[in-house]
Amino acid sequence: MRLLIIEDDKDVASFMSRGMKEAGHVIDAAHDGETGLEMARNGGYDVLIVDRMLPKLDGLTVIETLRGEGDQTPVLILSALGEVDDRVQGLKAGGDDYLVKPYAFAELLARVEVLARRRDPDSVKTRLTVGTLDMDLLARTVRRDGEDILLQPREFRLLEFLMRNAGQVVTRTMLLEKVWDYHFDPQTNVIDVHISRLRSKIDKPFDAEMLHTVRGAGYRLSAP
């Protein structure tokens, strides 16, 4: 996919570019808000990665301007400000996700890839299917190979999120944010425990594993 990164720190930008290229993406970089806005307007990007503090035009203004012009390209905001208010401000300005510096590259990559896929009209679906795993969002039932699987409400939401992002890596932080709506960093491996519970229900009784652990990054649900 094509990405545009607007980030004034050239070292950080080139590090990101290299990583994204390795992951198979095409990436352009702008080092100030004005150039970034111009490049974003010319369009064709799948995701914009925008730093909050930029010379000439700050990140939030760039995003607000684009949204004002009807541009709906998904935007990931990078920021050194991590408090809840800052996050709310960023999302209000039209950002789709918010990542606090410093971050692991794997976290950034996972979030960008999930954002790029969000353009699919997934949210209006009433049924999610990954391989033989089948989720009915209205009846709130889950089946694998035609067998009913009983899930707790939170497990259901966790699986729903994984299925909506099937094939993508999702990080622990993303799960804590999107499924539990918490933005702090727990000291213990809470998410791992929930994943292993879910795994014991959707994977263990069956032959092939669908919920994979991606080392150093997070988890990925995919058809066996």
Place this chain on the structure above:
Amino acid sequence: MNWRMPAFARTTAFRLTLMAAGLFAVSSFVILALVYAYSVGAASRRADATIGQEVAAVEKRFAEGGPGLANRYILQRSVGGSEFLYLLVGPDGERMTGNISALPAVAPDEDGRIRFTYDRAPVDDEDGQNDAATGREARGRIAALPDGYALFVGLDVQEETRLVAGLLNAILVASGLALAFGIVSGVLVSRRFAARLESINAAARQVMTGKFATRAPRTHSGDDLDDLARHFNDMLDRVEHLMHRMRTAGDSIAHDLRLPLTRMRSRLETALVEGADKTDYEAALAQAVSDTDELLKTFNAVLSLTRLQTGERRQAFQTLDPAELLSDIAELYEPVCEDAGLEFSSELASGLTILGDRELIAQLVANLIDNAVKYAPAGEAICLRVRETGSGAVEISVTDTGPGIPAEDRVRVLERFVRLEESRNQPGVGLGLSLVQAIAEVHSAALSLDDGPGTDGAPGLRVALVFPQVK
């Protein structure tokens, strides 16, 4: 214009007093002026009435006995000096009788009244004083009599005029005095006010020059200036407290970051000097990356702790249902506890309300459970509880049957980076409980650490937060 007003004259108190004095002077002047106008009017009316009676008396004689009788009456009245001035004029304009030679050279108004001055022959009266004889104030009236006769009767009002003029002087002097008293009291009041304000200003200047311990003097009278001094001092206390905190935080950060940074540096240096092959370098780099992550984690924790302690999050507080909030957390942590072999239970009273930040309280409770999971061995129990205290406040508590914290260490563990000896081998940087403390503080909740329901060997720990009642 290099001239500057004296200090007291520039004070608000002085200006206000001056304004009040001015208003008082003007209003007293207006009141006295009304009195004056009324007195003048009354004097003139009284003179006019007396003149009217005298005219009527002459008219009566004229009607009874013609000009002769009137003439005799006038002569009788004027003998020996009279306060009245008379002139009877015949039909042809000739002077018939009277004690003045001609009508005053002033045109009468529509009622025939005349106001004029006249000269009088010097008279030695009883008091022996020779009154001024020229230019005396008088009022008079011309009345037409039958058969073409005309009568003029005047009255000397010199005394009344002098009296009224004296009144006017008294009024002016009184107003002037009122203004002067106002200014004097303004100066006195504002001097006092300025001196007290100056004492606060002096304290402020001292603080600005770096003498932070200076405080404004208090009179403890409880008046507004004393209030100002008290608030000023309280504010300084708060600022000093925050500054102290910041300095401590800075020291702690430096202290806590120096060790891992030094360790990382020496590891990298060793790899650089002694590293034989790619594997060595890779191992050193991998170690450096994980060291850096740990450092960043510490750094972020300290930053959010510091930001929390400024209290700015308070603006976003909302009313929350603690049972709802804690059941979310319980749901998140129950599997973790079970995996650690701990028995997890929760008792959440419903229908209560607290004012706070959902994310922060969740983080606080998560921290406490994290700690319990970390330190309590398998087989112990954790209980999460929300209840209403006797006084109607809301208490959130996390109780475990683990090893507990010795009573003498309970204050110390709330400080930053403090880790008890027994926990040195556990991961973490010792910020968990200080974060709990900071979150409790920002919510004005009372934090307490007590023994839990355990045994002597493992007394357990009960961490409780009492939130203030929501009004």
